Amino acid sequence: MGEPEPQGSHAVAEELRRRLVSDIGSGVLSPGARLGSERELSEHYGVSRATLRHVLAALQEAGLVRRVPGRGGGTFISHAKLERDLSRVVGMPAYLARQGYVAGSRILSTQVIAPDDQTRTALHLSDRELVIQIRRIRLADGTPISLDHAQFPADRFTGLLEQALGGSIYELLEREYGVVPGEAEELIEVVSATENEASMLGVAPDSALLSITRTTVDSEGLAFEFSRDLFRADRTRISVKAPGRGVRSHARQDGEFVELRAIQTAL
Incomplete structure (x- = not known):
């Protein structure tokens, strides 16, 4: 039988979990670092080994640590969360590279389709106009970080599907079509x-994901992208630098979720 849980262990475990998450997020515990033995950790944090094991199991499930069995194994800190800065319009490869990740992607599908009502409204399209749809999995050091579902006016970007679509679409649009992002509005929700x-x-299944719906306009104020992206919530955090009007947030009356709206400007 394992160690009995002491009275009040749930509160102790939650306090330890928050402390470890804070240390990981702040960089006190750096990505790739090996934690000490169970004995060393339980003594350092002043908790029982049973409580420590429970917390480490929860952190492993959340993707914050990884446990390697056998000699030379142990518990290691996983990569820090990807910071998604809503203050700037930047392609995902640039975000990843700046934070020390090797960016990659897998294209799931590309096609020219009739847009749904939401897309048509966002891109100011007529009933007869089509969109180019590109669906990709984004990778950080080879690990999936997001599902990207982007749509662009087909008439404006003739031949786009003939281009290499594995890198930054923004860089591609600027290079091949002279389109530079001017501003983007994003809606963030937590979904399952x-x-x-x-x-x-x-x-x-049912894990928390960050759903980011984005409408991007060019330097002339013309909408050229409407996208719906899903980010792993355990690997992503949102950052905002707001000079006054930046972010407006409000909670729904039913308390189901909080909406964040951010206005991004290109640098």
Whole structure:
């Protein structure tokens, strides 16, 4: 039998979990670092080994630590969360590279389709106009970080699907079509992963995902992109630098979720 849990262990475990998460997020515990033995950690944090094991198991499930069995193994800090800065319009490869990750992507599908009502409204399209749809999995050091679903006016970007689409679409549009992002508005919600989404992102079904719906306009104020992206919530955090009007947030009356709206400007 294992060690009995002491009275009040749930509160102790939650306090330890928050402390470890804070240390990981602040860099006190750096990515790749090996934690000490169970004995050393339980003594350092002043908790029982049973409580420590429970907390480490929860952190492993959340993707913050990884436990390697056998001699030379142990518990290691996983990569820090990807910081998604809503103050700037920057392609995902640039975000990843700046934070020390090797960026990659897998293209799931590309096609020219009739847009749904939401897309048509966002891009100011007529009933007869089509969109180019590009669906990709974004990778950070080879690990799935997001599902990207972007749509662009087909008439404006003739031949786009003939281009290499594995890198930054923004850089491609600027190079080939002279289109530079001027501003983007994003809506962020927390949603649960479907079985299909969970399988592609390597998480459990119903895991929390950050859904980011974005409309991007060019320097002339013309909308050229409407996208819906799903980010792993266990690997992503949102950062905002707001000079006055930047972010407006409000909670729904029913308390189901909080909406964040951010206005991004290109640098």
